[in-house]
């Protein structure tokens with residue numbers, strides 16, 4: 001008898017396979033990481049090599065969410081965006097740890113964001129640290145919709161800067177690690193992704209992590225309270241297992257967009273619901289991978305979005321990291337593909353208004 005962990009079943013199903021080598025339309029990868037801290041290899045490789053990979057994959061522009069702030073941001077802008085401002089876009093970040101010693105952390109972050117824009121940042125990335133780990137000077141978790149952060153969101157709107165925001169994580173990460181947990185193997189490998197135990201619902205002062213639904217409800221309130229701020233909910237609005245919830249949020253908030261980064265596994269296991277979701281919100285969904293730029297990874301995404309192939313691997317790894325299942329293609333129509341691949345991101349990144357275009361030096 002083999003152990004379950006060693007089981008490597010291969011599908012015996014015979015059926016059409018449509019490899020998509022090039023996307024049907026140019027692509028913007030609106031969620032990626034080029035920073036060294038994220039284990040990506042690109043931080044060490046020449047920018048021309050990255051552009052060659054993107055050319056080959058039909059990717060016009062890539063968004064690097066790893067800009068952080070201060071001198072690190074300047075270095076990241078210099079390394080990528082300054083070399084190809086139409087093709088590589090760098091986002092700024094926040095300094096969550098500093099909040100513990102700063103009662104005015106919202107104003108501080110707003111000022112930092114202004115500085116980041118002066119250094120070239122073209123958006124703000126907010127990590128799931130907000131809501132799950134970042135604490136105020138009293139040692140309390142800062143809620144996703146904490147009013148002390150309002151100056152930050154208002155400043156983002158004023159600067160016309162999109163905010164890519166990651167709240168919570170897969171629902172299974174907020175459930176006990178027992179034999180019924182659908183992400184058991186992944187959580188065993190990454191115990192720091194397990195937000196357990198959670199505190200009882202409606203008890204913000206009790207110990208434990210906030211439950212998933214409370215985090216999403218706070219996110220919904222935040223987006224609703226700042227209609228002038230453009231939010232992109234990372235990973236399908238941070239709730240890819242509950243597309244009904246994400247759909248209601250999109251219906252309720254015209255300032256909300258979502259990206260599909262790292263969620264082919266989720267979308268592809270519910271292809272009928274996912275397809276209906278995309279067709280309902282064709283102008284609000286952004287393409288993104290959240291994976292080191294690589295031809296095979298891009299081709300997999302193209303196959304998923306463009307074809308109606310059934311039961312294929314969503315990952316190039318031998319054991320897929322987000323659960324042992326396969327996915328089914330969405331077979332999206334051309335006009336929707338064009339919007340999801342490129343047009344929606346162009347609006348969100350203000351590329352359609354000329355941002356990123358080289359400024360002519362004065363004569």
Ligand SMILES: [Zn+2]
Pocket residue numbers: 031032033065261290
């Ligand atoms: Zn990411």
